[in-house]
Amino acid sequence: MTEQNGIDLDSLQTMAKVLGSLFYFPLTDENNQSLIKAMAADSTEQESAFSDWCQTVNSELKDTxxxxxxxxxxxxxxxxxxxxxxxxxxxxxxIFGDSTVAYRQFLREHGIELDTGMREPEDQFGLMLFAVSQFLEQKAELEVVKNLFSDHLLPWCYRYLELVQEHALSKSYKELADLAGQWCEAVQEVLSIEPKPLKLYR
Incomplete structure (x- = not known):
């Protein structure tokens, strides 16, 4: 287990990668189906909310x-x-607004290159969680991870997750947005992060 100031960085890295995948690829994607199967089998207390969520996903039609x-x-x-x-x-x-440009510069300064093979903004919620995971995997300074959250992700992600909950047609995505919001709040608390007070336009 990798810990820093009592924080389980391995767990943080794993959850960032899992949530990144769940918010970037369809839930019916082969990799996500494998993740869901693994989480459903995990009966530890920490993952129980995700275990319940997996049952929800498995109860809904793939077309939905x-x-x-x-x-x-x-x-x-x-x-x-x-x-x-x-x-x-x-x-x-x-999309590709000034905040995207600033975030792209932030990634470059810290040696992260997100190449998905498509011309798409790097500030997609799932991709940003992949970046968190990558920083932690590469043993980047914790301050860099905190800056990603405080300056680039947390200022807007709670509003985004609210909209997902509001507009999702399936229980799976409504509950996933709720779980992701709870995780972001937990990270914010554990790492003592103060989100940058940026104005939201949506």
């Missing part, structure tokens, strides 16, 4: 989950819960 993924993460003409930070932090509510 895929439809929800399209609605929430790809969208048609209207995005009801955009997963990109700059949509919330930019006055024009655009």
């Amino acid at each position: 989950l895929n439809q929800d993924f399209f609605l929430l993460f790809e969208g048609g003409e209207i995005m009801v819960a955009p997963p990109w930070g700059s949509v919330y932090l930019d006055r024009e509510e655009v």
